[in-house]
Amino acid sequence: MRFRDYIDIEQYSLTKEKKNQYFFKLLNDLNNHHLSNSIDHKKISEVYFHKKDEISSVDQVPFLPVSIFKNKLLHSISEENIYKVLKSSGTTGSIPSQIVLDKETAALQTLTLSKIISHVVGKDRLPMMIVDSKSVLKNRKTFTARGAGILGLSIFGKKHLYLLDNDFELLKNELKEFSKKYNGQRVLIFGFTFMVWQYLASVDLDFDIDLSNAILIHSGGWKKLQSLEVDNLTFKKILNNKFKIKPENIYNFYGMVEQVGSVFLENSDGYLHCPNFADILIRDPKNFSILPHGKEGLIQVLSIIPKSYPGHSLLTEDIGVIMGEDDASNGWKGKYFKILGRAKKAEIRGCSDTFNK
Incomplete structure (x- = not known):
């Protein structure tokens, strides 16, 4: 399915099977785009994920720690095509994330x-x-x-x-x-x-x-x-x-400047719900393995929108748990989850340091 056709599908109407079919291909295409156009993303993918030529599932798509945007200005476009730079609000004294947009990504x-x-x-x-x-x-x-x-x-x-x-x-x-x-x-x-x-x-x-x-x-x-x-x-x-x-x-x-455009709205059960354009995985903070629904761990956010910078697969500093999928009481399809708080500083530092060595 073409990207533009996927965008026009009614929100929250895709079951797990349908979304997996379409979302993974678009995400994989976007990942390959960043591998070809972002030296930093390619380096991280090869060194830390031992990227293979073929990725067969969403959980195999390499991810970056969200904190990396505080330390590096990552982009997959030439400097002359930079249209806008978004900055996270951040707390007093903290370093803000900086996100590079071109006109196409801003419009998307x-x-x-x-x-x-x-x-x-x-x-x-x-x-x-x-x-x-x-x-x-x-x-x-x-x-x-x-x-x-x-x-x-x-x-x-x-x-x-x-x-x-x-x-x-x-x-x-x-x-x-x-x-x-x-x-x-x-x-x-x-x-x-x-x-x-x-x-x-x-x-x-x-x-x-x-x-x-x-x-x-x-x-x-x-x-x-x-x-x-x-x-x-x-x-x-x-x-x-x-x-x-x-x-x-x-x-x-729930949303972040690192993935503007892919927000997770609250559903009628009070949980945050994944839209068509985005998804989440929950990873074990100790070894980054995928955790099943109902288990608490680090939230990984995935989006098919960011083309100007490698922000399509990010490991956040938030702890969350997936509460269910395709069975929200208001009829919305897709995963829904709740956030339990921030990870311990030791967990955040351990993840971040891995990618800054």
């Missing part, structure tokens, strides 16, 4: 993201509230993960309201006007999880907002919320009590 990321998000939002653009400041979009050449997320999701909205000013103060008057105009109507809300909590859920307002038909999409910042003893259920409950947002219309997602 936008297209695939639209296929995933429109599956829950619909095709009509909705009035949109963005729980952030416009200031994060200042540099269009070099984006942080937050800026890339906002830009990617903003295409699903219209009449955009950025909820914070340049000093990250809540624009209460603008929010009040938005609520007057769109109370009870279908609207789209996007923000990073901790910011939604801090600047929307936790703010005392002197006016009511009816967001009973709103769709909220959010991601990131769970570590800060855990320190406040706020889990996913509490997060949804507070937003429902305060703004009437239906819990089933609140979608957490």
